[in-house]
Amino acid sequence: xxxxxxxxxxxxxxxxxxxxxKRDYIFDTIxxxxxxxxxxxxxxxxxxDLSTLLGxxxxxxxxxxxxxxxxxxxxxxxxxxxxxxxxxxxxxxxLSNKGLRYDLTVPFARYVVQHQNEITFPFxxxxxxxxxRADRPxxxxxxxxxxxxxxxxxxxxxxxxxEIIQMIEEIFTKLNIRVSIRINNRKILAGIAEICGYPEKMxxxxxxxxxxxxxxxxxxxxxxxxxxxxxxxxxNIKPILEFSGSSTDKxxxxxxxxxxxxxxxKGIAEMSEIFEYTEQFDFQNELKIDxxxxxGLNYYTGAIFEVTALDTPMGSICGGGRYDDLTGVFGxxxxxxVGISFGADRIFDVMEQLNIFPTTNQQSxxxxxxxxxxxxxxxxxxxxxxxRKMGFNAEIYPENxxxxxxxxxxxxxxxxxxxxAGENEIAQNKITLxxxxxxxxxxxxIPQLIDFLKK
Amino acid sequence: xxxxxxxxxxxxxxxxxxxxxKRDYIFDTIxxxxxxxxxxxxxxxxxxDLSTLLGxxxxxxxxxxxxxxxxxxxxxxxxxxxxxxxxxxxxxxxLSNKGLRYDLTVPFARYVVQHQNEITFPFxxxxxxxxxRADRPxxxxxxxxxxxxxxxxxxxxxxxxxEIIQMIEEIFTKLNIRVSIRINNRKILAGIAEICGYPEKMxxxxxxxxxxxxxxxxxxxxxxxxxxxxxxxxxNIKPILEFSGSSTDKxxxxxxxxxxxxxxxKGIAEMSEIFEYTEQFDFQNELKIDxxxxxGLNYYTGAIFEVTALDTPMGSICGGGRYDDLTGVFGxxxxxxVGISFGADRIFDVMEQLNIFPTTNQQSxxxxxxxxxxxxxxxxxxxxxxxRKMGFNAEIYPENxxxxxxxxxxxxxxxxxxxxAGENEIAQNKITLxxxxxxxxxxxxIPQLIDFLKK
Numbered sequence: 001x002x003x004x005x006x007x008x009x010x011x012x013x014x015x016x017x018x019x020x021x022k023r024d025y026i027f028d029t030i031x032x033x034x035x036x037x038x039x040x041x042x043x044x045x046x047x048x049d050l051s052t053l054l055g056x057x058x059x060x061x062x063x064x065x066x067x068x069x070x071x072x073x074x075x076x077x078x079x080x081x082x083x084x085x086x087x088x089x090x091x092x093x094x095l096s097n098k099g100l101r102y103d104l105t106v107p108f109a110r111y112v113v114q115h116q117n118e119i120t121f122p123f124x125x126x127x128x129x130x131x132x133r134a135d136r137p138x139x140x141x142x143x144x145x146x147x148x149x150x151x152x153x154x155x156x157x158x159x160x161x162x163e164i165i166q167m168i169e170e171i172f173t174k175l176n177i178r179v180s181i182r183i184n185n186r187k188i189l190a191g192i193a194e195i196c197g198y199p200e201k202m203x204x205x206x207x208x209x210x211x212x213x214x215x216x217x218x219x220x221x222x223x224x225x226x227x228x229x230x231x232x233x234x235x236n237i238k239p240i241l242e243f244s245g246s247s248t249d250k251x252x253x254x255x256x257x258x259x260x261x262x263x264x265x266k267g268i269a270e271m272s273e274i275f276e277y278t279e280q281f282d283f284q285n286e287l288k289i290d291x292x293x294x295x296g297l298n299y300y301t302g303a304i305f306e307v308t309a310l311d312t313p314m315g316s317i318c319g320g321g322r323y324d325d326l327t328g329v330f331g332x333x334x335x336x337x338v339g340i341s342f343g344a345d346r347i348f349d350v351m352e353q354l355n356i357f358p359t360t361n362q363q364s365x366x367x368x369x370x371x372x373x374x375x376x377x378x379x380x381x382x383x384x385x386x387x388r389k390m391g392f393n394a395e396i397y398p399e400n401x402x403x404x405x406x407x408x409x410x411x412x413x414x415x416x417x418x419x420x421a422g423e424n425e426i427a428q429n430k431i432t433l434x435x436x437x438x439x440x441x442x443x444x445x446i447p448q449l450i451d452f453l454k455k
Numbered sequence: 456x457x458x459x460x461x462x463x464x465x466x467x468x469x470x471x472x473x474x475x476x477k478r479d480y481i482f483d484t485i486x487x488x489x490x491x492x493x494x495x496x497x498x499x500x501x502x503x504d505l506s507t508l509l510g511x512x513x514x515x516x517x518x519x520x521x522x523x524x525x526x527x528x529x530x531x532x533x534x535x536x537x538x539x540x541x542x543x544x545x546x547x548x549x550l551s552n553k554g555l556r557y558d559l560t561v562p563f564a565r566y567v568v569q570h571q572n573e574i575t576f577p578f579x580x581x582x583x584x585x586x587x588r589a590d591r592p593x594x595x596x597x598x599x600x601x602x603x604x605x606x607x608x609x610x611x612x613x614x615x616x617x618e619i620i621q622m623i624e625e626i627f628t629k630l631n632i633r634v635s636i637r638i639n640n641r642k643i644l645a646g647i648a649e650i651c652g653y654p655e656k657m658x659x660x661x662x663x664x665x666x667x668x669x670x671x672x673x674x675x676x677x678x679x680x681x682x683x684x685x686x687x688x689x690x691n692i693k694p695i696l697e698f699s700g701s702s703t704d705k706x707x708x709x710x711x712x713x714x715x716x717x718x719x720x721k722g723i724a725e726m727s728e729i730f731e732y733t734e735q736f737d738f739q740n741e742l743k744i745d746x747x748x749x750x751g752l753n754y755y756t757g758a759i760f761e762v763t764a765l766d767t768p769m770g771s772i773c774g775g776g777r778y779d780d781l782t783g784v785f786g787x788x789x790x791x792x793v794g795i796s797f798g799a800d801r802i803f804d805v806m807e808q809l810n811i812f813p814t815t816n817q818q819s820x821x822x823x824x825x826x827x828x829x830x831x832x833x834x835x836x837x838x839x840x841x842x843r844k845m846g847f848n849a850e851i852y853p854e855n856x857x858x859x860x861x862x863x864x865x866x867x868x869x870x871x872x873x874x875x876a877g878e879n880e881i882a883q884n885k886i887t888l889x890x891x892x893x894x895x896x897x898x899x900x901i902p903q904l905i906d907f908l909k910k
Contacts (some may be wrong), residue, residue: 012500038850395493
């Protein structure tokens with residue numbers, strides 16, 4: 001076989017030990033909070049039937065699906081005419097009936113419908129798995145990345161919204177990231193669309209104002225005009241979006257402005273209920289109504305959330321909301337739920353930028369035995385076994401290499417202590433322990449060594 | 456959108472909470488032992504360049520790779536002639552340049568070569584990730600399944616073989632599975648091929664005798680004759696394979712028989728060294744030389760291992776061995792290593808059959824607050840927050856549903872305790888705690904509740 005220069009596909013990553021430990025610290029923190037709130041983990045296959053995925057993410061999304069070539073003679077059902085037409089889009093559906101998961105929401109909806117008879121509702125599930133998108137790779141955007149989702153499905157109570165907010169609060173507090181939690185409600189946006197005279201254009205309105213932060217009001221206005229909004233209607237929206245004041249002020253303002261919109265009033269009532277719940281608690285992070293928050297996804301129908309880090313600019317690091325009909329497309333209508341998704345990559349980047357990953361690490365190796373040869377090995381191996389039995393991560397350097405090389409190994413691996421046992425130590429039934437950070441070293445017996453590690 | 460009957464691709468699985476908890480119990484046990492021995496986790500992308508994967512698993516393996524259709528106009532570099540030839544194998548390489556990971560060994564070799572300048576050797580890595588194979592799905596064989604691999608690369612010391620055996624011992628002891636660990640050495644097999652007069656046919660010999668358990672000596676003999684072995688040579692192999700006795704007896708027998716084979720003597724020396732190491736320890740599980748053990752994979756060059764469960768028939772649940780040139784194909788020759796792979800699905804099946812999964816579960820919810828309505832929620836929510844703050848998994852039923860429905864939820868979710876707080880409890884600042892298993896119930900105050908959960 002010819003030698004190859006090894007590489008990996010564009011937009012994908014290898015996770016080396018150090019990076020993986022940090023990523024797992026984020027995952028473990030998120031998981032422990034999800035579990036504390038009673039959410040249970042599920043996993044779904046990397047591959048889904050293309051029929052499950054297609055049409056769920058818009059035309060653009062369909063193009064960004066990674067499709068898997070059918071096995072065996074994948075051309076057998078394709079006619080010559082089809083082949084010669086060379087229409088990649090059409091042909092891909094003939095050549096492929098499976099695709100890689102594009103997000104965790106659609107597989108979750110599919111899962112709920114498929115397993116509805118085994119599931120106890122309300123169903124609180126979380127899912128932390130990679131997803132794949134054939135996006136143009138760029139800094140911070142990958143073709144393989146992890147999503148961390150939690151959803152409660154089968155309950156309309158606003159108590160669920162409270163718990164979502166509490167989880168956000170606890171997770172970011174544990175990760176030591178100060179955040180702003182912004183909240184809005186799609187029904188309020190629908191109310192605004194209604195009083196402008198465009199009740200049917202709520203989605204267009206949402207998609208446009210979702211960009212307010214990035215492109216400013218004038219460009220949002222241009223987009224709305226393109227979508228058929230009249231200039232006067234847009235002028236009416238502006239003061240609502242720009243209204244400043246406390247959450248109570250905003251709710252009072254909305255009550256007046258949306259007094260003729262039934263759906264708007266519903267949204268205000270939901271929002272008020274959530275704030276009644278949250279007022280019972282002291283949040284460390286800011287929680288505020290942001291009427292310009294819309295979130296791009298079509299399936300939200302109630303509360304929507306978005307979280308941004310305060311101490312470094314990164315965009316949204318977490319978001320979610322309530323949906324009333326996620327499972328309808330798979331044949332199970334009217335199942336309401338609310339979900340939240342944590343952006344692990346962006347959270348990782350925030351923590352790197354702020355340098356707030358904990359320095360101590362439960363996964364690291366505490367002790368390395370230096371290898372001085374066969375006799376010394378024989379002396380060290382039972383001690384090593386004893387230390388591992390106590391639950392400590394420890395190892396012996398496998399070769400009788402030069403001392404310098406072995407010490408450099410310990411150093412590069414960030415090993416805390418090194419144990420040396422030569423003729424003298426063996427004669428006294430002791431070892432010499434060296435602290436790799438301070439350089440301190442002392443000759444101690446084995447019970448002392450174990451006591452030492454326990455501290 | 457039309458309603459769809461949801462399903463998943465053939466040979467793939469959804470992992471529901473109960474199954475996933477059990478699977479994670481296996482993974483967590485394996486991981487904790489890997490870490491204790493100083494192995495560090497890495498992860499590689501699900502997709503690899505096809506050039507990395509093709510040709511590494513034999514012709515059959517190439518066919519079983521899941522290939523990913525190129526994005527965009529995947530036909531642009533394919534000529535009309537190529538299309539009309541309808542050769543699926545050839546065409547697949549034009550339509551696809553990425554494939555899903557088929558195992559963890561080849562991506563690991565690719566990783567080591569690609570990151571050689573960042574890695575501290577000897578490199579002890581583990582990796583637990585799914586792999587995909589377009590095999591015909593059947594009971595116990597999936598198209599998506601997990602592998603759990605640990606390898607030490609960059610050291611020729613037999614101390615590494617000892618540590619592999621110690622990890623096998625500890626993992627299966629922790630999982631409560633009694634096993635037999637069988638060991639052989641490819642150099643001994645090479646010696647046997649040599650003294651039979653077929654030094655060049657070691658791989659053929661290995662592949663044939665690897666099937667001894669399954670098909671018996673006569674069929675192995677047939678296969679060897681087909682591969683060009685003479686009948687007389689095969690007759691010479693039989694007594695070696697069928698020799699019974701202790702490991703020392705076997706090594707003595709081999710020393711005599713293979714006295715003229717340099718490579719055979721090397722294999723015996725390696726094996727003897729491993730047994731010198733293991734004799735220092737009391738193993739709970741049987742460790743024996745099995746001269747009929749060959750393992751199918753071509754890259755092994757020294758010690759090989761295989762582990763079978765004693766109390767239920769399942770075939771091999773763990774296996775591995777030493778290789779001298781895994782990374783050569785990617786341009787980094789002569790890097791010796793030794794690895795082990797745990798078959799998570801089979802281990803899962805063994806544990807289910809023997810019913811030895813632990814019944815207590817750290818992930819489960821300890822306490823559910825029954826929801827009696829708005830006022831009662833208001834009373835319960837701060838208590839719930841307090842309990843979670845103590846680190847316990849707990850929840851409140853989100854809707855004021857009928858008592859029966861809420862109790863049935865607690866029951867189905869296997870929640871240990873239920874807390875009830877109605878008018879009376881609230882007036883006394885207490886809650887009524889019900890043990891879901893015994894049915895016992897008592898009215899206690901909040902500090903008592905917390906003390907109770909701590910036990």
